[in-house]
Every structure is written in structure tokens, then in C-alpha cells.
Amino acid sequence: MDIRRLEPRDIPLIQHANLENLPENYFMKYYLYHALSWPQLSYVAVDVSRPKKTPYDYPKIVGYVLAKMEEEPTDGVQHGHITSLSVMRTHRRLGIAEKLMRQSQLAMVETFGAQYVSLHVRVSNKAAIHLYTKTLGFDQDKTESSYYADGEDAYSMRLDLSTIREQIRDAADAEGVDEGEPVGEAGSKTLPVREKDLKKVKVGRGLGVQALVEKDESKHS
Amino acid sequence: MPQPLSSKENSLFRQVIRNYEEKQYKRGLKAAEQILKKNPKHGDTLAMKALIINSLGKTDEAFALAKEALTADMKSHICWHVYGLLYRHQKNFEEAIKAYKFALKLEPGSPQIQRDLAYLQAQMRDFQGYIQSRTAMLQSKSQLRQNWTALAVAHHLAGDLVQAEKVLTTYEESLKSPPSHTDYENSEALIALEHLESIAKHNLDRLAVLELRAEYLAKLGKKDAAVKAYRALLDRNSEHPEYYNGLTEAMGLDGGDTSARKAVYDEYAKSNPRCDAAKRLPLDFLTGNDFRDAAKLYLTLMLDKGVPSTFANLKHLYTDPFKKETLESLAHEYVKAKESQSGDESPAEGELKGIPAGLYYLAQHYNYHLSRDLAKALEFVDRGLGLVPGTVEFHMTKARIWKHYGNTRKAAEIMDQARNLDLKDRYINTKAAKYQLRNNETAKALKTMSLFTRNDSPGGPLHDLIDMQSIWYLTEDGEASVRNGLIGLALKRFHAVYNIFDVWQEDQFDFHSFSLRKGQIRAYVDMVRWEDKLREHPFYTRAALGAIAAYLGIHDSKLVVNGVNGSTNGAADDEAEKKKVLKKAKKEAQKAEREAAEQAAKQDPNKAKAATSENVKKDDDPLGLKLASNDQPLVEATKFLLPILQFSPKNIDGQVAGFEVYIRREKYLLALHCLNAALAIDPANPVVHEQTVRFRQEINLKLASLPAKVAEVIKTEFTAIDASTDLKKYNADFLKKHKESAAHVVSAVKIRKLLGEDQKACEKALFDVLSLKTEDWEPAAEAHGLLLQWRSGEAEAFRKAAGETWPEVTAFNPPPAPPASS
Numbered sequence A: 001m002d003i004r005r006l007e008p009r010d011i012p013l014i015q016h017a018n019l020e021n022l023p024e025n026y027f028m029k030y031y032l033y034h035a036l037s038w039p040q041l042s043y044v045a046v047d048v049s050r051p052k053k054t055p056y057d058y059p060k061i062v063g064y065v066l067a068k069m070e071e072e073p074t075d076g077v078q079h080g081h082i083t084s085l086s087v088m089r090t091h092r093r094l095g096i097a098e099k100l101m102r103q104s105q106l107a108m109v110e111t112f113g114a115q116y117v118s119l120h121v122r123v124s125n126k127a128a129i130h131l132y133t134k135t136l137g138f139d140q141d142k143t144e145s146s147y148y149a150d151g152e153d154a155y156s157m158r159l160d161l162s163t164i165r166e167q168i169r170d171a172a173d174a175e176g177v178d179e180g181e182p183v184g185e186a187g188s189k190t191l192p193v194r195e196k197d198l199k200k201v202k203v204g205r206g207l208g209v210q211a212l213v214e215k216d217e218s219k220h221s
Numbered sequence B: 001m002p003q004p005l006s007s008k009e010n011s012l013f014r015q016v017i018r019n020y021e022e023k024q025y026k027r028g029l030k031a032a033e034q035i036l037k038k039n040p041k042h043g044d045t046l047a048m049k050a051l052i053i054n055s056l057g058k059t060d061e062a063f064a065l066a067k068e069a070l071t072a073d074m075k076s077h078i079c080w081h082v083y084g085l086l087y088r089h090q091k092n093f094e095e096a097i098k099a100y101k102f103a104l105k106l107e108p109g110s111p112q113i114q115r116d117l118a119y120l121q122a123q124m125r126d127f128q129g130y131i132q133s134r135t136a137m138l139q140s141k142s143q144l145r146q147n148w149t150a151l152a153v154a155h156h157l158a159g160d161l162v163q164a165e166k167v168l169t170t171y172e173e174s175l176k177s178p179p180s181h182t183d184y185e186n187s188e189a190l191i192a193l194e195h196l197e198s199i200a201k202h203n204l205d206r207l208a209v210l211e212l213r214a215e216y217l218a219k220l221g222k223k224d225a226a227v228k229a230y231r232a233l234l235d236r237n238s239e240h241p242e243y244y245n246g247l248t249e250a251m252g253l254d255g256g257d258t259s260a261r262k263a264v265y266d267e268y269a270k271s272n273p274r275c276d277a278a279k280r281l282p283l284d285f286l287t288g289n290d291f292r293d294a295a296k297l298y299l300t301l302m303l304d305k306g307v308p309s310t311f312a313n314l315k316h317l318y319t320d321p322f323k324k325e326t327l328e329s330l331a332h333e334y335v336k337a338k339e340s341q342s343g344d345e346s347p348a349e350g351e352l353k354g355i356p357a358g359l360y361y362l363a364q365h366y367n368y369h370l371s372r373d374l375a376k377a378l379e380f381v382d383r384g385l386g387l388v389p390g391t392v393e394f395h396m397t398k399a400r401i402w403k404h405y406g407n408t409r410k411a412a413e414i415m416d417q418a419r420n421l422d423l424k425d426r427y428i429n430t431k432a433a434k435y436q437l438r439n440n441e442t443a444k445a446l447k448t449m450s451l452f453t454r455n456d457s458p459g460g461p462l463h464d465l466i467d468m469q470s471i472w473y474l475t476e477d478g479e480a481s482v483r484n485g486l487i488g489l490a491l492k493r494f495h496a497v498y499n500i501f502d503v504w505q506e507d508q509f510d511f512h513s514f515s516l517r518k519g520q521i522r523a524y525v526d527m528v529r530w531e532d533k534l535r536e537h538p539f540y541t542r543a544a545l546g547a548i549a550a551y552l553g554i555h556d557s558k559l560v561v562n563g564v565n566g567s568t569n570g571a572a573d574d575e576a577e578k579k580k581v582l583k584k585a586k587k588e589a590q591k592a593e594r595e596a597a598e599q600a601a602k603q604d605p606n607k608a609k610a611a612t613s614e615n616v617k618k619d620d621d622p623l624g625l626k627l628a629s630n631d632q633p634l635v636e637a638t639k640f641l642l643p644i645l646q647f648s649p650k651n652i653d654g655q656v657a658g659f660e661v662y663i664r665r666e667k668y669l670l671a672l673h674c675l676n677a678a679l680a681i682d683p684a685n686p687v688v689h690e691q692t693v694r695f696r697q698e699i700n701l702k703l704a705s706l707p708a709k710v711a712e713v714i715k716t717e718f719t720a721i722d723a724s725t726d727l728k729k730y731n732a733d734f735l736k737k738h739k740e741s742a743a744h745v746v747s748a749v750k751i752r753k754l755l756g757e758d759q760k761a762c763e764k765a766l767f768d769v770l771s772l773k774t775e776d777w778e779p780a781a782e783a784h785g786l787l788l789q790w791r792s793g794e795a796e797a798f799r800k801a802a803g804e805t806w807p808e809v810t811a812f813n814p815p816p817a818p819p820a821s822s
């Protein structure tokens, strides 16, 4: 197993893993939108030991986390969001999901100055709920009724990222780097102006990248 | 020349533009009409009207109108711009670029036209053109940082890193103050261009900086610093094998001293108990007793914990026979030891800890192709099911074992049992559907799939699967349809995959501008490079090969009907008979397709509802009958073929398919090119042998009639068999050399028949395949297919005999046909 950052060429097999594992699916462009907006936040687990069948085999993705920053946080606080997480059944219980999540959380703080990370999970999803609450320490925020297309409720969860923030600061101090601030600290507690401007730019064709955001959200509600 | 309008109409015209931009098409149209009433030949208005009409879906009308606009006002940049936009909409990018360029010539300063042109150039990989456009855009607005980045990116994409760097340096020098730390766009661009040391402090992509720094330090031979750098990376992520390699290399441990190397891993395993890689990776390089000890520890740990994926994590070691045997015996020892310890404590249901975990490991071990003994695998599965009867994993593996036996029917049944044990897990649902498809139960599979798809659109579950780009399903369903003889339906699915790749290519368009604004340049460049060879993906190749085979079949069956293939016995009533058979087959296929569609429709609970979404275009060929009746099947096949030859030239199946397409099209040079490529990949491949002989035979017949130049090239480049070779003898030698391989035997028999040998003798020779006693039953299935194709009286006898040789193979032992009435 190899846990590393997502690369664009991984996307077809990430989409494949998502279709195998979860009923919430997305078209390729939505993955691209993540990969090209927040390339630091999404990670994959690759089965590096598979023998190649052709010279053109792509790395076999057995798990992934697809994550983003909330573009217009209603609470005004920079935070990350887990769009999708899954691991192939043949590779579950190896700790893959936990490790994917931790990598993503670290990058959320480092690169985007995230204060917390949020996600939704089906109320019946015991494995995932264990992972989020027991292993990673998420708090159950509230229940959103009929959040999923099939009518199931979701727990909305969040994890405060200040521990990671402190760890980064300590590490920087230990290194004696003259940065003073941890990298990413400066990375905008408030959104840089340019990001906001972005929202207004139309993307020019039927399904612009921004429209994807709406498409995804409408999928749940 | 812009045609003058009165001031009232001028403001009306501005309104048309506004209306168009705000998508108020009706209003815009009305205002345009108003202008045209007085100025029927006003080019710009005609053009804007065309644009609006196009947005309303009337493309043809829009084009006609745009042309009219151009005739009225050849010198208007608006008319040309609109013309380009219409082409752009049609995805005819080349024409669009031409039109934009015309427009730009008429209105050199227009930022809009310049931008539209630039992004199309990026999409079309016209990087020189893109550089020109970006240079112009920079010149007109040099205060915008984005324009500098964009020009640098354009140079970068064109492969000119030096120029790219120069652009950025120029920009920085032109600034009075250094870029601020939070400035994402700037830091990304810099790292893309490897300005690492100078920018490390400002870059927010900490991981990228750390990785590059470690790599550079190692390359520069600064060992201590490199060690430190790799340790920092491992502290972040101890599951990335590259970091361990980097570390041990920097420590000078990559030589023979495995114990020192192992110590490094142990250190991480100790400090990070949840880390898997540190415990597992040493198994890759340890040997002998060291391996045995480490493997024992690892296996015990994993099985005690009950990690069902233990085997998946170790199977790569099986290429080493010693490691394979060691793991096998360790797993046996583990089970024995547990059995002797444990009293009466029975394992918890659904948990795979201890003994069940050991049994599960062994079941997978004996099911794996490098250590296969299917009977033993079944034995361990059954022992496991005796202990924990309700486990998905044991059922799943049992299904897989039956699949390996060739018993698709049992495999599908048992995978469905597995599914029923965990109805909430889509993974197992997916597997159940896949196994149903492998067993050719397409309707059942769709029903299984529908348990997790969104079924509220008019197209039902299938629509959702297409919409969500579920390539695996479309491909498997297509392949199953081929086996069911429903070629139209199969083509439908393969075309759906083809279209998805078109969409994926088109998807990058928006990011040419989006990424510049977001400033994530490195990710963008990665995307462009990946999209450049998008159709290299095995997803494409597999579906395309399916489509090509189907089109070749269509072409060949037409030849049979038309008797073009120089029927050997030539009797007219034989031809008529063939025609009749084909017609009947076609009818039956159509009926089956109709029924399948009706059945699918019944399963859709929403079908009764009126279609709610007006946007969903009705599919006027849901069964693919039109596709299957295409009268130029070889042209279609070529369309699927070209990307394979371009992007996956080392894929032998692609070259083999290429030969088949080109020889039928009598494109002998191209066919030869594929043949030579295939020979270079695998000279012993049986199908390539067939093709070599076929090519020699056909060329000997045709050479004289080919243009002299072509004949000359073929003579010099086709060296695999000499023109004067006795092909029969050549084939006999081949057979002698490969008589132990069923696939080669089948190929040799095919060639004997081609070279005019008596059919009876060939039929008899095919039976030899059955006496080879191999596990691999597929060549026998091919032999059976040949007998059917020859309409041999021996086909049924062959099937029965094969059924005895491979009693579990569904293909030779089909379930009794259901009663004929429905």
C-alpha cells in the first residue's frame, strides 16, 4: 500500500472506487474541480503490488479521500469539508481510511489555514461513525433529516483542527525556523479578496465549474 | 465595417447583448427583430440573433443566419466572433479558431475575442498560438499578475522552461515589493518552475516543498540533511514507501546490509504502532530465516487482529517461490496453533479473528493464480463457513473460486448470497452485479445495480449509470451483450464509453481559465499532461476492443450474406441457406433485445410517471439497432481503433485488432505495420501466427495488383515469412513446436482450414485440445466456437466432451434452457 496525494491521472480509478463503494457519485469534472482547486487535500491509497497486465496500467486505487475547502463558509470561518471517502472492501480494516483522513486534515491547516473540518455520514454507517468519532475524534454536530437521496438522515460532524495547528507551530519552533508563524497560518483566516471575486466569474459553458458545486449540493437535498 | 444604426437602435442593440448575456433569450430575440425590421441587413444584429437562436437549441438555423450575417457584413468582428462561437459550440474547434482569428484581425484590441481564442488554443494544444495570445493579453494588461503567470504557463506547456522562468523573473523584478506570503497563485507558479530554494518559505504547499527539498539534497549528496528531510517526511506520512527508500539510501543502507535497513523500519514500527508499512515493507527485501521470522510476526499480528485484507497485503510476495511457500506454511501453523490453544470459545459472528482469519488467508492463498488449488481453496472456505456462517468475506471468496473454475452460474449465485448478508454495502452489491454480468444475466444485474443508483430520472438506473460515467458497468454489460448475441446493445454500451472519454476531454476546457484564477498551476499542468494521453487508459482500450470486434463481426456476416467471401463450395442454395440462417438469427436477436428492454422498463418503478425532466433527450435508438446496421462498420471500427494505436501501441490486442481492421479494408501497409508491431511485442503469440500466414497468403495473391511503391515497401518490410515459403509446412512446424499449448493448437487448425485442408480433418484436430489436460478451458471454448461457425456436426459432441473434461465450466455445461413459452 502506498498513501500519497491524488494526481489527475488517478481520477478515473478514484471515480471507479467511488462507484463501487458509495451511492453518492460524481462525474469526472467534479473530481477535477477538487484536484485543481485544492490539490493538496485529496489523498489516495494505491495497491502498488499488483502485477501489471499491460504496459498502460494505472495505479490501482483501493481507497481515497476527496476533500475541499468550503468556498463560502456561512460562519465566515475557513474550514475544510470531506466530500467523499471510501476504501475497497478487500482492503478495509487496514487503517487506510484513518491515514487518508489524517493527511488531508494536516494539509487543510498547512495550506489553507482551516480551523475545522466537517462532513456528513449516514446515521446507519457504523464503520464510518466509529472511524470519525472514536478514531479521529469528530464531534457530532447535528442530525440533518433526509439528507441523502434515498431519504436517510445524516449526522453532520466536525473536528476542530487546533491540535494540528499547535503541532505545526511546535514543529516550526523546534526547527528554529525564522518563519515565526507556521506556514499556512498566514494562509488566510479570512478569504483573500481574489477568492471572493472568483465566485462571480462565469465559466462560460453549459456546466461551468461553479455550477458543479450547486449540482453536488442539489444531489443531497 | 460596422453598419451605422440610429441612436435608438444602437441602444436596442446593446440591450440584445445584455439580454443574451443574462440568458433572457426571448427578450433579446424581440429586440433584435425590432432592429431588423428597419435594417434587415444589419450584420451584427443578425449575428446576435443567430447566437440567441443557437442557445435555444436551433443550431442549424443559427448557422444559416450567421452566414447571412457574414454576407451582409464581412468586415464585422462581431459576425466573425459569433461564427466562431457557433463552431465552438459544435465542438469544431479548428473552424472556431479560424473564425476567432479573423475577428481578431478586424478588432485587434478585443479582450473577449482574444480570451476565447486563447483558451481554444490551449484546448487544442496549439501552444505556439497560445503563447502569442497570452503575450498579447499581457501587453494589454501587464499590471495583472495572472497574465504573467499565464504567459509563463504557456511557455511551460510548450516545453520551454527557460522562457517560462524568464517571464516570472521579469515580473518579480518589476514589482516594488516581494509578493505577499499568502499569495497562492504566485507560490504555485514558482514551485512549478522549480524555484524551490528561494521560495520555500513562501510556499503554502508544505508537502511539495519538503519532498522536493529531500530529493534535491539527496541528489546533491548532502547526506545528513537528506536523512533529516526524509525523516521529516516519514513523520508526516509513514505509509509512503518512497520515503523509506529515500531515507535508507541517504543513510547508505541500500547495499547488502538488510539488518541495518530493517532496523530503520523497526524504529518507525515502534514509534508508530498503527503504521502498517514499517512492519510490512521489510518483507520485500528480507530473505531466508529473517523473512520467515518477520513474516510470522506480521501474519500473527494481522490475523489476531482479524484484518480480512491481510492476503491482499502480502500476495505480491508470491512471485518469490520461497516466500510463497513460507507464508503458506506459516498460515497453516497459525491455524494449528490456535486450534490447539483455544478451548471451546467460538468466534464471534461476522468477525474474522484468529482461526477464521487463518482459514480465510488459506482460502485466498489457494485461490490465487500463483498458488492455485481450487479444491483446497473450497475446503478452507467451507471450514471457515462452518465456524462463521454469516460472513460476507467467505462467501465472496467462494464465489471467486467458482469463477476461477469457470462456473459463472454458481459464482453469481454465491456472490448474490454474499450481497444479501450486507445489504448496506455497495461494494458487495457491485460485485454481485458484476458476477451476474459475467454470467450473462444483464437484466438481473441492472436490477441489482438499481438498489444503489438514483432511479428518479426518466431513464431509470441505466441513465444514472451513464450519467455518473460508470465505465466498468457499461463495459461489462456490453461484453455480456456480445455473449448474448445482442450486438446492437453491446455497441450501444461501447459507444457510451467512447462518449464518456469525449466528455472527459471536453471537461478540461473550463480549467484553462479557472486554474489561472485559482493559481493551482502545478495541478493544472499535471492535468493537461494527463489529458494529452487520456485514451491511453485501459478503460478506453477495453471498450474499444469490444466495439472493434463487434464491428468486424458485422462486416464479416455481411460478407457471408453477400457471398463476397468466395464461398468455397459456391452452391447457390447454400448461400440462400446462409442468408436464411442469418436473417433468423437477426430476428431472434432483435426480439431478445426488445424483450430485454421491456423487462428493463418494467423494473423501473418510475417509468410509469411522466417524464419530468424536459432536458433529458429521448434516445431514439435504445437498443443500438441503428448502430448495428451501420453500413460502414469498418469505418466505425477504425474510429475506435485509432486512439489505441496512437496511445497504447504496446498493447498487443490493439495491434491484433488493427491488423484485422486494415486487412479487411485492404490497407496492406497499415495492416503490416500492426503485424510487425505485434510480432515485436510477442512473436510466439498464436493469433499473431495466424495473421502472419494470412498476410503472406493474401499478399502473394494481391501483390501484383498493388501500386509499385506499396508493393516495394511490403516486400522489404514483411520479413516474417518469405514469399516462397510453403505455408502448410510452416504451419505444421509451428504446430509441432507448440503442440502442448491449446491456444496454439487452435490457431494452427484455423490456418490448416484456411490453407484448404479438409474440414473433417480440421474438426478432428480440434478435439486434440481436449486431451491436453490443461486448467485453462478458454481455448476449448474457442474451438467450440469455431465448430459452430463451421456449422460442424461435431460441435455438440465437442461441447459434451469438453463438459466432461471441465465439469464446472458453465460455458460447456449450460443450465437447461427454460421452457420456450413466455
Ligand SMILES: CC(C)(COP(=O)(O)OP(=O)(O)OC[C@H]1O[C@@H](n2cnc3c(N)ncnc32)[C@H](O)[C@@H]1OP(=O)(O)O)[C@@H](O)C(=O)NCCC(=O)NCCS
Residues within 6 Å of the ligand: A021, A022, A085, A086, A087, A088, A091, A092, A093, A094, A095, A096, A097, A098, A099, A120, A121, A122, A125, A126, A127, A128, A130, A131, A134, A135
Ligand atoms: C468507512 C470506511 C471508509 C472505513 O475504512 P477502513 O480503511 O476500513 O477504516 P480503518 O481501517 O482506517 O478503520 C478506522 C477505525 O474504524 C474501525 N472500523 C472500520 N470498519 C469498521 C466496521 N465495519 N465496524 C466497526 N468498526 C470499524 C476500525 O476498527 C478502526 O477503529 P480503531 O481506530 O478503533 O482501531 C470503509 O468501511 C468504507 O469504505 N465503507 C464504504 C464507504 C463509506 O461508508 N464511506 C464513508 C462515507 S461517509
